Amino acid sequence: MAQSNPPFMSGVPELLLLRLLDQREMYGYELVRSIRNVTDEAISLGEGVIYPALHALERNGALKSRRKPVGGRTRVYYGLTAKGRKRLARLSEDWRRIQSGIETALETPVNASA
Amino acid sequence: MAQSNPPFMSGVPELLLLRLLDQREMYGYELVRSIRNVTDEAISLGEGVIYPALHALERNGALKSRRKPVGGRTRVYYGLTAKGRKRLARLSEDWRRIQSGIETALETPVNASA
DNA sequence: TGTAATACCTATTCATTCAAGGTATTGTGA
DNA sequence: TCACAATACCTTGAATGAATAGGTATTACA
Secondary structure (H helix, E strand, O other): OOOOOOOOOOOHHHHHHHHHHOOOOEEHHHHHHHHHHHOOOOOOOOHHHHHHHHHHHHHOOOEEEEEEEEOOEEEEEEEEOHHHHHHHHHHHHHHHHHHHHHHHHHHOOOOOOO | OOOOOOOOOOOHHHHHHHHHHOOOOEEHHHHHHHHHHHOOOOOOOOHHHHHHHHHHHHHOOOEEEEEEEEOOEEEEEEEEOHHHHHHHHHHHHHHHHHHHHHHHHHHOOOOOOO
16 A cells, blocks of 8 residues: 555655755665664655655756766766755745744643643 | 645644644634644645545544534534544654654754865 | 675555635625 | 625545555675
């Protein structure tokens, strides 16, 4: 069963990819492992999520890729474009808005009457 | 255009509804306004999101409803069931996990080398 | 020699958010 | 009293995009 639209995950792969690639060039397989690390194991995204996401981001101009042979194997490295940086800024802002909205809601005192 | 899967919104309507209804019974139209308030205007959900979400939650046993005539008009009030409370606990936990994962990722120092 | 790890990829599923509509009643103010 | 806003419920249709489950090929290693 393809558990789609899993709670709270929409937009997350894109945000994390852009964020990581804003720091340095990386390749897909590396990003998969990296996401587990930088989120302290809280978020784990499979290759079936990462590769399509990378392709979509490149297609719409947020990323540029270059193939780089490393030890007989070929890696595809991705880096941010100016558009990608803008997109990252926008997404970060969106995230913070939602995040603080939910935090406010969850922190509302539970029934002072009880 | 049905701007679907907007960044970071998956699961959010469900979480907010359960959270609000955990405090007191409310009806749909009231919840729409309430969500804007408790999220400090950060999140606004239309009736086209709220009503289907309420129906789905009731269908799967997280909510129970009762019709209550108020001034000639009929309101449908919703309240949490035990299952709904369990669901809320689970969703809150999920949220906190994702939230802290992303926070960790976003806070990672930007390229100490630069 | 065979299995794990690396490294890339695609097809399909499907849940759900959203915009845009619709109905009917009550309140209001001109 | 006429019209319009607000209240209160609802459904349809479209689009998205994350996840699962596959697949290929190479290198490392035991």
